[in-house]
Amino acid sequence: MKKILLVLLVTGTFSSCAELQQVASQLPGVLEQGNVDISGGLKEALNNGINKQVVKLTAVDGFYKNELVKILLPEELQRVDKSLxxxxLSKLADDGLKAINRTAEDAVKEATPIFVNAIKEMTFTDAKNILLGNESAATTYLKGTTSSALYGKFNPVIKNSFAKVGADKIWANIITKYNAIPLVKKVNPDLTDYVTNQALNGVFKMVAVEEKNIRTDLNSRTSDLLKRVFALQDKK
Structure with a gap:
């Protein structure tokens, strides 16, 4: 069967036709006529993940009532929970769990500018690898390019949120009561670091939800650009 070469057009990416042909030749399994802005399509897909899914985490109970991302207690504190x-003291234990989820909801509000910057800096090579990657390749790209910056942004917000939502007092009370129980091993967990990492995990899980939708559900490709770009993925 005669193969039709894919022509990939990303403004300003290529310095010569030879370079364009070289990149196109690396994608023998993806065939399409015309110009397709792959980079633009993948940026749109990632933006959809942020605008449709990550924003849900910033609402009240965005973490706490979402079983996919709900922050559970670390192993050390599971012993505390059971003992209380x-x-x-079940209500106190419940309040403690809810409080750490509240701090994550507060922190995620800081994520969007960092994501937007990472998406803007996506290169054509990034886009090509994402398009031909697995169903979470775009999420993996975003995780690799934003995790450090997000941690740096989330950590102080979560630390401040512990005070704002009253989690610091709740957990100080929990730890005090637990450590007063005879014969138990005393605990002094770094909850700020733990919740920061759990909040990051939650964010990327929600981005992955939207990415999978777009890759596997034609109805989730809500623009002509998404339809054209992910049609290439369907043919790989």
Whole structure:
């Protein structure tokens, strides 16, 4: 069967026709006529992930009532939780769990500018690898390019949020009561670091949800650009 070469057009990316042909030759399994702005399509897909999914995490109970991303207690504090419930302090344990999820919801509001910057800096090579990658390749790209900056932004916000939402007092009370139980091993967890990492995990899980939708569900390709770009993926 006669193969039709894919022509990939990303403004300002290529310095010569030879370079364009070299890149096109690396994609023998993806065939399409005309010009397709792959980079633009993938940027739109990632923006959809942020605008449709990540924003949900910033609402009240965005983490706490979403079983996909709900922040559970670290192993050390699971012992604390069980011990408190045994001595009739279930409400205090519930309040502690809800409080750490509230701090994550507060922190995620800081994520969008960092994501937008990472998306703007996506190169054609990034776009090509994402398009031909697995169903979470775009999410993996975003995770690799933003995790450090997001941690730096989330961590102080979560630290401040512990005070703002009252989580610091709740957990100080929880830890004090637990450490007062005879014969238990004393705990002093770094909850700020733990919640920061769990919040990051939640963000990327939600981006991955939208990416999978766009890759596998034609109805989720809500623009002509998304339809054209991901039609190439369908043919790989």
């Amino acid at each position: 419930r045994k001595i009739g």
